[in-house]
Amino acid sequence: ETGVTQTPRHLVMGMTNKKSLKCEQHLGHNAMYWYKQSAKKPLELMFVYNFKEQTENNSVPSRFSPECPNSSHLFLHLHTLQPEDSALYLCASSQGRQENYEQYFGPGTRLTVT
Amino acid sequence: AQSVTQLDSHVSVSEGTPVLLRCNYSSSYSPSLFWYVQHPNKGLQLLLKYTSAATLVKGINGFEAEFKKSETSFHLTKPSAHMSDAAEYFCVVSARAAGNKLTFGGGTRVLVKP
Numbered sequence: 001e002t003g004v005t006q007t008p009r010h011l012v013m014g015m016t017n018k019k020s021l022k023c024e025q026h027l028g029h030n031a032m033y034w035y036k037q038s039a040k041k042p043l044e045l046m047f048v049y050n051f052k053e054q055t056e057n058n059s060v061p062s063r064f065s066p067e068c069p070n071s072s073h074l075f076l077h078l079h080t081l082q083p084e085d086s087a088l089y090l091c092a093s094s095q096g097r098q099e100n101y102e103q104y105f106g107p108g109t110r111l112t113v114t
Numbered sequence: 115a116q117s118v119t120q121l122d123s124h125v126s127v128s129e130g131t132p133v134l135l136r137c138n139y140s141s142s143y144s145p146s147l148f149w150y151v152q153h154p155n156k157g158l159q160l161l162l163k164y165t166s167a168a169t170l171v172k173g174i175n176g177f178e179a180e181f182k183k184s185e186t187s188f189h190l191t192k193p194s195a196h197m198s199d200a201a202e203y204f205c206v207v208s209a210r211a212a213g214n215k216l217t218f219g220g221g222t223r224v225l226v227k228p
Contacts, residue, residue, distance in 0.1 A: 100165040105157035
């Protein structure tokens with residue numbers, strides 16, 4: 001596998017379920033990100049990890065819990081979600097956190113909360 | 115603070131005709147600028163980036179963009195549209211003093227007519 005992979009690609013869950021999204025990057029990058037993409041809204045940065053340490057949490061509700069066990073893997077644990085959390089969740093990675101480093105995105109997980 | 119405005123939410127072109135996607139940015143600092151493309155049900159793919167070198171930047175698939183500091187613009191062009199160019203395009207700004215965060219524009223959806 002190359003680039004950034006995400007699983008599952010689609011997920012339907014009830015508001016009381018617990019599920020996890022997985023992201024893996026095969027690029028040797030040191031920084032990883034979670035974004036939320038909702039219809040008619042710009043991409044929203046949720047979390048940033050650099051060398052496995054969380055460096056940003058953009059006021060994300062605690063029902064979203066990230067985990068970064070190593071520089072290649074990133075998880076987003078979901079618990080007690082709301083219907084408005086339905087969106088495309090994108091994972092990205094970059095070589096580092098400098099402003100000129102482009103980010104490489106995975107295909108996303110389409111989440112539907114019922 | 116930094117922001118990005120994509121001036122057209124939708125652009126419709128005929129195959130073989132030029133494409134112009136307009137982007138204006140606001141940044142108090144020397145920014146890096148990017149254009150990404152997102153095809154349906156796919157993640158974002160980098161088309162090109164500007165990082166204070168040449169002001170005319172060439173990207174993949176025949177796209178190019180020109181950085182104009184005096185106009186705070188970074189418009190994306192392609193001389194001849196192809197059916198495969200139908201997608202959503204995002205203009206993105208990043209600056210060190212803004213924490214190296216990517217700030218995304220609202221996107222421009224391109225329709226290519228045969």
